[in-house]
Amino acid sequence: MKRKGLGLLLLALMFGNLSYAQKALYTKPIGLQAYTFRGSWPNGIEATLDTIKSLGVTEMEGGPIKGMSTEELRKQLDKRGIKMVSIGADYNELAKSTDETVKNAKILGAKYVMVAWIPHDSKGFTLENAKKAVADFNKSGKTLKENGITLTYHNHGYEFVPYEDGTLFDYIVKNTNPEYVSFEMDILWTAFPGQDPAALLTKYGKRWKLMHLKDLKKGVVGNLSGGTPTTNDVALGTGSIDIPTVLKAAKKAGIEHYFIEDESPSYLKQIPVTIAYIKGLKE
Numbered sequence: 001m002k003r004k005g006l007g008l009l010l011l012a013l014m015f016g017n018l019s020y021a022q023k024a025l026y027t028k029p030i031g032l033q034a035y036t037f038r039g040s041w042p043n044g045i046e047a048t049l050d051t052i053k054s055l056g057v058t059e060m061e062g063g064p065i066k067g068m069s070t071e072e073l074r075k076q077l078d079k080r081g082i083k084m085v086s087i088g089a090d091y092n093e094l095a096k097s098t099d100e101t102v103k104n105a106k107i108l109g110a111k112y113v114m115v116a117w118i119p120h121d122s123k124g125f126t127l128e129n130a131k132k133a134v135a136d137f138n139k140s141g142k143t144l145k146e147n148g149i150t151l152t153y154h155n156h157g158y159e160f161v162p163y164e165d166g167t168l169f170d171y172i173v174k175n176t177n178p179e180y181v182s183f184e185m186d187i188l189w190t191a192f193p194g195q196d197p198a199a200l201l202t203k204y205g206k207r208w209k210l211m212h213l214k215d216l217k218k219g220v221v222g223n224l225s226g227g228t229p230t231t232n233d234v235a236l237g238t239g240s241i242d243i244p245t246v247l248k249a250a251k252k253a254g255i256e257h258y259f260i261e262d263e264s265p266s267y268l269k270q271i272p273v274t275i276a277y278i279k280g281l282k283e
Contacts, residue, residue, distance in 0.1 A: 022283060023282065024279070025244060025248065025283045026281055028258050030056050031260065032052060032055075032059070032259055033061045033261035035261060036261055036262050036271070039265075042066075052080075053081070056275060057082060058082055058083065060084050060085070060259070061085065061086040062086075070108065074108050077108070086110055086114055086152070086184075087114070088116060089115055091117060098143045102143075102147045105147075110149070111148070111150060112149065112150050113151050114151075115152075117156055118153075127171070131175075138177050141180030152210055153176075154184040154212070156186065157189040157225070158226035160193040173204055182209040183204065183208050185250075189212075189226065191222070198245045198248070198249035201246070202253065204253075209256050210258075213274065214233060214262065215236045216234070216239045217233075217239055220240070231264060235274045237273075243277075248283070
């Protein structure tokens with residue numbers, strides 16, 4: 001009986017140690033896309049930043065905010081220990097000139113610039129749209145790199161139109177210069193049109209630099225429109241996307257910064273759920 005009891009104790013200790021040794025799956029700083037708080041900024045920028053800080057956010061993606069100078073915004077971010085590591089840029093404005101974007105990025109200390117939408121006809125995204133985007137991204141990306149900034153294109157779902165043996169998104173990746181153009185994966189806008197986020201991360205590896213953390217309501221049928229009601233944005237871990245598998249693939253791909261983006265009207269309730277969920281994931 002003594003030997004049996006000792007054996008059980010050793011087994012318990014062994015499995016206990018294995019459980020204890022489990023590592024956190026998500027180990028990066030908590031980041032947030034400023035668009036999440038689009039309904040809050042007009043009511044008070046400093047108060048909104050206080051709320052964001054209280055959530056444990058230390059990194060942001062955004063840019064200048066109406067109602068406050070970019071220089072003052074940098075001061076307010078610094079005061080709260082929040083880094084603006086990436087800013088958004090309008091496609092047409094960036095294609096015309098990178099000057100304003102470079103200026104804002106340098107003031108805010110951002111090392112990345114992301115474009116989230118390629119203009120196209122409501123009938124759908126075409127090869128001509130993709131070819132123009134490739135040329136514009138290569139040109140703008142070169143200038144941004146010369147200023148120490150990396151251009152990233154944020155997929156939005158409409159680019160997954162079938163083309164040859166892949167999609168027009170594949171065409172954009174393959175024809176943009178890796179030295180000048182990288183990518184930001186929005187996992188909702190990858191899953192919504194029927195793509196596998198983890199597989200796409202694996203396919204293009206280090207071309208991916210940034211990620212939007214979002215989940216899609218269960219039962220939603222997607223398409224190539226690049227649009228869905230904001231109520232279909234749900235807290236991570238409560239939707240239809242296999243978040244752990246995506247995060248494992250993202251880690252292998254070398255994603256450098258992650259930003260929670262919640263477009264739901266219930267973002268203030270959902271963000272704490274999302275943060276608790278990713279912090280609790282184990283490898």
